[in-house]
Amino acid sequence: MVTRRPGGQGIAVIGAGLAGAACARALARAGERVTVIESGAAAACGASGNPLGIFHRLYSKDHNLASQWSDYGVVCTHRWLDELAPIARALGWGCLGKACGVLQLTEHGDHLEYWDTRGGWIKPGAFVAACL
Numbered sequence: 001m002v003t004r005r006p007g008g009q010g011i012a013v014i015g016a017g018l019a020g021a022a023c024a025r026a027l028a029r030a031g032e033r034v035t036v037i038e039s040g041a042a043a044a045c046g047a048s049g050n051p052l053g054i055f056h057r058l059y060s061k062d063h064n065l066a067s068q069w070s071d072y073g074v075v076c077t078h079r080w081l082d083e084l085a086p087i088a089r090a091l092g093w094g095c096l097g098k099a100c101g102v103l104q105l106t107e108h109g110d111h112l113e114y115w116d117t118r119g120g121w122i123k124p125g126a127f128v129a130a131c132l
Contacts, residue, residue, distance in 0.1 A: 012037055017048035018124055021131035022080075036132060044128040053127075056102040056119030074118050081122070084130040096130060097122030 010033030013024045021043065024034045040046060055077050058070035081097050088096045102119025105112060 010034060016040075016043035016128065016132065017046055018044070018053075018128060021048075021128040025080075025131040043132055044125040048124045048128055050124055053097075053122045053124045054102060054119065055097075055122060056104070056116045059104075059114065077120075077122070078118070080127075080131075084127070087130045088126060091130075093123075093126045093130070095123075096127050 011027055013020045013027070013034060013036045016024075016036050016038035020036060020038075024036050027034045036043075038045075055074060057074050058067045060067040077097075078099055081099070084096055088094065097120060099118060099120035102116045103112065104114040104116065
């Protein structure tokens with residue numbers, strides 16, 4: 001959740017997972033003063049603390065609004081991986097993620113349904129830390 005703090009003192013982002021960290025980074029880059037509030041012991045300690053995350057486009061027959069939005073998310077993820085890579089290297093974290101393609105199989109896993117060349121993987125915890 002993102003909320004404007006009273007008295008023009010900046011914006012508070014509630015939650016320091018992938019979504020909260022991405023919002024905080026985008027707002028800070030736009031010149032806003034941002035405070036991130038996390039109820040857990042550290043950033044990315046909930047679901048964003050998984051060791052690996054997969055990103056790929058959402059497929060639909062009519063390329064609806066949801067699939068268009070997910071396309072933009074994949075493009076943004078690629079750009080942010082490039083922008084955050086120097087931070088990760090400087091801190092000795094190695095690679096934050098990579099666009100390597102994602103294989104989608106049929107429901108029973110017996111046939112290739114789609115190969116998404118733009119999909120890939122990220123290390124959510126390190127990605128969150130680099131954003132913050």
